[in-house]
Amino acid sequence: MPELPEVETVVRSLRPLVTGRQIIGAKLREPSASGVPKPDSLRMLIVPAREFCRRLQGTRIEGIERYGKNVVFQLRQNSGNNEPLFFIVHLGMTGRLTCERTPEFRSKHTHLILSLDGNRDEKGRWLHYTDARRFGRLRISERFREDLSKLGPDPLEITAEEFFPLLHSRRSMLKSLLLDQHFLRGLGNIYADESLFRAGIHPATLASRLSRKRALRLHEAIRETLARAIQKGGSSISDYVDAQGQRGFFQLDHQVYRRTGGPCFRCGSRIRKIIVSSRSTHYCPRCQRKQEVRS
């Protein structure tokens, strides 16, 4: 589900709820609790289950940030070891991080509950990780930047001057490239399609063939699309909600994504769906013409 704007929204909504809190308990759903034991049900943990809970317990959440599509909690260990520790969550397609008022597993797809301490005004609260499809990943690491160092630049941070040469050196189709996290970190299927529409560029255009002018237009379109999506709290297609369970509204502003057969809001042509690099890709055949190649 979650691409950059959704993860950014989750992080922003989580920040005031968890910053400064101590993790006083970490509870994983027992693999056998729901009947038949499934050896794979903890596949989402990069760290073995027992060690996972032990390492989280007693740490304090000093900060939380987004890195590409990852939610990164910065933890401080209170017992002697003063090294920072990172709890890194990738939400996959259906992952949710929500603050709840109960320490109980509320859904059969809730996999982890962290108990956070309270303060003067408030009792504790519980951070729930829920993920129906279990494509998400939870890891604990000393150095998250090294772990995530293969990821490309953040699309909101890269400048137009840096973007063009990066594009120019690649020979794949733009749509595949925008989905490649090693190229840019944070775009997914929704925002790749929406950005290409906004830029008026056909998704199957070869990156190396893009003129400087059009590359700059794409750079601007990506920033614009992401910024607006963040403003609207992301796109809620089915599962996605922020830390307080609120849905986003950017799905109402989608121009092409999942609008196959509907009229283009700009020119009235029917939106088309094609497959590019085995991902469904939505575009307007008139606003996003394929540039003729000059010989």
Add this chain to the structure above:
DNA sequence: ATCGGTACCTGCACGC
């Protein structure tokens, strides 16, 4: 380097 296919999972919409 790049691509398509496959795998990992569950839920949902759809047609029959």
Add this chain to the structure above:
DNA sequence: TGCGTGCAGGTACCGA
């Protein structure tokens, strides 16, 4: 109502 099918925002891995 039930069943089979295809599809879904994610990434990783394989072989071509």
